[in-house]
Amino acid sequence: MLGSADLIAVVPTTDMAAAAAFYSDVLGLDLVAADEFALTYSANGTSLRVTAVPELEPSPYTVLGWAVDDMASTLDALADARVPARRFEGMGQDGRGVWTAPGGARVAWFADPAGNLLSVTEAAPSTAST
Numbered sequence: 001m002l003g004s005a006d007l008i009a010v011v012p013t014t015d016m017a018a019a020a021a022f023y024s025d026v027l028g029l030d031l032v033a034a035d036e037f038a039l040t041y042s043a044n045g046t047s048l049r050v051t052a053v054p055e056l057e058p059s060p061y062t063v064l065g066w067a068v069d070d071m072a073s074t075l076d077a078l079a080d081a082r083v084p085a086r087r088f089e090g091m092g093q094d095g096r097g098v099w100t101a102p103g104g105a106r107v108a109w110f111a112d113p114a115g116n117l118l119s120v121t122e123a124a125p126s127t128a129s130t
Helices: 016-026 071-080
Strands: 008-013 030-034 038-043 046-052 062-068 106-111 117-122
Touching: 008 016, 008 062, 016 030, 016 038, 016 046, 071 106, 071 117
Parallel strands: 008 046, 062 117
Antiparallel strands: 030 038, 038 046, 106 117
């Protein structure tokens, strides 16, 4: 039924100004609409609505994630913007906060100003031989 419909991602915030600064200035998403209820961004063609809510208990799991080609440069850019990597006990993350999944994908987490857990994932290196 919805397989051919465009996906709209939604994330909550209690502070629209802080969310706007983060998603626009730090993450570099293009703002396409704004009103008192939500900020709407284009995230490489996917619509992201940052929705105003009166209160928020951030989830302990990832609510938004991005696939990146270069984990190191992405983490450098986040660090330059003073967005620290999040660390989780028992995950075996490296010194930069990167966890390597059993299949070889590399994942790092960070939070938006509302405390929503976000992630970046670098695909596992290709194991194809020539």
